[in-house]
Amino acid sequence: MSxxxxxxxxxxxxxxxxxxxxxxxxxxxxxxxxxxxxxSGGSMEMMRLFIVIAGCQLIGPEFSSGxxxxxxxxxIHRARYLTSRVAGVVLALWIxxxxxxSADIIARAIGGHEISWRTGGGAATASAAQAMLICSLMAxxxxxxxxxxxxxxxxxxxxxxxxxxxxxxFISRTHQGLFASLGEFVRTHPGVMKTIRTIDQNIYPSxxxxxxxxxxxxxxxxxxxxxxxxxxxxxxxxxxPYGAD
Amino acid sequence: xxxxRVRGLTKAYRSIGRRHPVLHGVDLDVQPxxxxxxxxxxxxGKTTLMSCVVGFLRPDGGEVTVDDRASDDLDxxxxxxxxxxxxxxxxxxxxxxxVRYMARLAEVPRAELDARVDALLERLGLTSAAKRxxxxxxxGMLQRIGMCQALVSQPDFLFLDEPSSGLDPNGVFxxxxxxxxxxxxxxAVLLNSHQLTEVEKVCDRVLFLHNGVVARDETLRDASRxxxxxxxxxxxxxxxxxxxxxxxxxxGNVLTATVASDEQTADLVARIVGAGAGVVDxxxxxAxxxxxxxxxx
Numbered sequence: 001m002s003x004x005x006x007x008x009x010x011x012x013x014x015x016x017x018x019x020x021x022x023x024x025x026x027x028x029x030x031x032x033x034x035x036x037x038x039x040s041g042g043s044m045e046m047m048r049l050f051i052v053i054a055g056c057q058l059i060g061p062e063f064s065s066g067x068x069x070x071x072x073x074x075x076i077h078r079a080r081y082l083t084s085r086v087a088g089v090v091l092a093l094w095i096x097x098x099x100x101x102s103a104d105i106i107a108r109a110i111g112g113h114e115i116s117w118r119t120g121g122g123a124a125t126a127s128a129a130q131a132m133l134i135c136s137l138m139a140x141x142x143x144x145x146x147x148x149x150x151x152x153x154x155x156x157x158x159x160x161x162x163x164x165x166x167x168x169x170f171i172s173r174t175h176q177g178l179f180a181s182l183g184e185f186v187r188t189h190p191g192v193m194k195t196i197r198t199i200d201q202n203i204y205p206s207x208x209x210x211x212x213x214x215x216x217x218x219x220x221x222x223x224x225x226x227x228x229x230x231x232x233x234x235x236x237x238x239x240x241p242y243g244a245d
Numbered sequence: 246x247x248x249x250r251v252r253g254l255t256k257a258y259r260s261i262g263r264r265h266p267v268l269h270g271v272d273l274d275v276q277p278x279x280x281x282x283x284x285x286x287x288x289x290g291k292t293t294l295m296s297c298v299v300g301f302l303r304p305d306g307g308e309v310t311v312d313d314r315a316s317d318d319l320d321x322x323x324x325x326x327x328x329x330x331x332x333x334x335x336x337x338x339x340x341x342x343x344v345r346y347m348a349r350l351a352e353v354p355r356a357e358l359d360a361r362v363d364a365l366l367e368r369l370g371l372t373s374a375a376k377r378x379x380x381x382x383x384x385g386m387l388q389r390i391g392m393c394q395a396l397v398s399q400p401d402f403l404f405l406d407e408p409s410s411g412l413d414p415n416g417v418f419x420x421x422x423x424x425x426x427x428x429x430x431x432x433a434v435l436l437n438s439h440q441l442t443e444v445e446k447v448c449d450r451v452l453f454l455h456n457g458v459v460a461r462d463e464t465l466r467d468a469s470r471x472x473x474x475x476x477x478x479x480x481x482x483x484x485x486x487x488x489x490x491x492x493x494x495x496x497g498n499v500l501t502a503t504v505a506s507d508e509q510t511a512d513l514v515a516r517i518v519g520a521g522a523g524v525v526d527x528x529x530x531x532a533x534x535x536x537x538x539x540x541x542x
Contacts (some may be wrong), residue, residue: 004349015337066333070302070394073327073404075319089483240301241293 002076002084013054022050023096030100034107037114043100044123045207051131053094054152055138058085059235064147067239079232082143086135086228093131097124122211129220130205136227137203143234161200168193210226246312248433249275249298253307256293263451267293269457270307275433275443277401280424282444283437284534291437292330292406294454298435299327299404311402323352323403326395330407332387336358336380343379344393351398365393365417369419390425403427409443421447441534451534458494463534471529473510475500478523490520498525 013019030043062068070080101124108115134154141150172193174181174183185194202223208216251273257266268289285293296302298309300317311321336342344362353361366375369389374382382390388411395403405424408419422450424447427434438444443464444451453461464470477487477498488494491513493502500517504510514524 002350004346006358008346009343012335012337015335036450066331070327070332070334070347070351072301073299073322073325074347075322075352076350130264200504239303241296 001010002080005076005081005084006088006091009085010092013089013092019054019092019096022053024163025098026050026096026100027103028133030103031107034113037108037111039119043104044127045099047093047097047100047127048130048134050096051127051134052138052151052154054089054093055131055135056142056148056154056175058089058135058138058150059142060145060147060150063142064242072240078238082139082232082235085244086139086231089135090131094128097127097131100124105205119209122208122213122240125212125217126207126220127201129217129224132224133205133220133227136224136231140231140234143231143238155204158200158204161196161204163194165196168196246277246401246431247310248277248312249273249435250310250313251294251298251307254294254297254304254309254417255306256290256297256302256304258293266273266435268297268304271454271457271459273298273435273459275435277433278428278431279450280428280434280436280448282448282451283435283454284441284444284451285441285460289454290457291454294525295404295406295435295437297338301324305497313443323398326398326400326403328388328391328395328403328405328408330410332391335378338379339376340379340382340386340390341366341375342391344397347394348397353398361397362393365397366402369393370415385413385416388412389416389419392420396423396427399423400427401432405430406437407439408436409438409440409446417443445534471480471506471510472506473502473504474526474528475502475514475517475524476526476528477517478525482517482520482522486520487517487522491518 015078026043026046029046033043059068062071072078101120104120105115137154138150141153145153168186171179171183172186174180202219205216205223249285251271254268254271254273255266256268257264259265268340271290271294271401273281273294283294285291293302294312297304298311298316300322302310309316309327311318314321316325316507338346341362344366345358348358363372363375366372368430371386371389371391374386379390388408392408403424408420408424422444424434424436436444436448448465451463451465452459453463477495477500479498482495482498484495487500491500491502493500502513504513510527510529514527517524518535
């Protein structure tokens with residue numbers, strides 16, 4: 001990884017009003033929630049949207065603006081650049097998560113409420129792991145799309161998987177009519193629904209039921225690594241045209 | 246050190262179900278210390294050719310080598326400078342921070358980094374604007390900062406896409422000087438430009454790209470080949486008589502000819518005057534790019 005690219009990515013985030021504004025907003029909400037003794041770790045739920053917004057700026061916009069071409073004319077391996085960019089964004093998100101977690105603890109301490117280190121810490125760790133997965137997926141989707149289409153693929157994929165899952169569940173209970181034979185097929189082949197569920201859980205995992213769930217963390221981190229590896233393989237081969245005649 | 250070498254380059258763009266061929270077997274050589282211009286009408290394939298040579302696009306066929314290596318080889322990249330037609334970078338970075346970042350990516354030694362960055366910013370007249378954000382830069386200033394980031398690694402291979410676009414006359418002179426300096430240093434320079442005067446002034450050789458092929462390859466800096474433009478006094482001459490005396494048909498009141506020496510220039514002018522024409526002006530040109538461009542495209 002390139003420390004230069006990671007530092008530049010961090011600089012871009014800290015100099016971006018949207019990043020600073022979003023962190024301040026989440027900090028405010030987190031502090032307010034802690035002050036009224038709302039369940040610990042609740043504010044981490046908001047982080048996911050923030051992670052998606054921060055992650056979508058990974059490669060696509062650089063590709064469309066022409067910045068990427070300028071970078072790739074320098075002696076940096078494409079995979080190294082991509083992993084460094086992902087690392088920089090993940091680091092910026094981890095800083096935001098740490099700030100939110102700290103604000104939660106401080107507000108609870110000031111308000112005299114009980115501090116649940118395990119619940120809050122577990123939620124923060126889960127958020128940090130999700131930041132890795134979502135950023136890697138954004139890099140993967142951005143490695144073959146332009147502009148902000150990576151976020152469209154990410155959200156579209158989640159909607160599509162939910163719709164397919166719901167549809168299969170619906171027709172599995174259908175015994176007559178138009179979908180009767182399809183329903184029969186789904187009932188006799190439970191692997192179809194299981195596959196859809198597995199894909200969904202791997203790409204869009206729900207937060208763990210218990211704090212510091214080792215299996216959940218392992219699943220998320222290994223999926224992030226697989227997505228990043230795939231992103232690097234695609235990005236290595238990608239053409240980056242600039243301008244027009 | 247070998248230069249830039251392209252042989253039989255073919256490239257087509259693909260969209261759903263369609264293939265749009267852009268380059269059809271282009272050959273190109275740029276030797277160290279040589280400046281080669283790429284000119285041609287819109288859609289001729291100049292940008293595609295440059296993209297293939299810089300390594301942004303993968304050729305469908307043919308061979309592209311820079312110093313006998315693939316153009317995306319990291320060692321070649323270390324010695325490559327590229328100026329895009331339009332500079333795009335994070336607008337919240339200062340000019341100096343941007344050039345420093347690009348210098349670090351270019352692996353400029355840390356000990357020399359700041360000195361090189363500051364010297365280049367000064368050379369390009371950007372010292373006072375170095376701490377301003379790129380978002381506050383004018384188009385011309387962005388072009389200058391683009392030159393800075395390309396030259397910071399003291400490249401052996403320089404690819405320039407319309408480097409003078411958006412520049413004021415001082416900026417144009419400066420870019421011309423910088424190109425001459427790079428040539429002097431021994432760099433191989435490939436210049437893509439629509440400004441024929443600019444190409445004529447800085448290039449040793451020019452390639453006319455038309456419909457994806459090199460339609461003409463003209464040497465501009467050739468001691469044995471001088472192009473002169475003789476401006477005749479309006480109404481003082483009969484075009485047929487001039488053509489009979491010199492063997493060249495004037496275009497309007499300008500007669501463009503290629504000669505091999507100053508003696509031949511003097512002889513030509515004497516024959517024009519002998520045919521009864523008044524001579525208003527005699528200018529030496531490297532080549533008549535405009536008429537070649539018109540004739541080619």
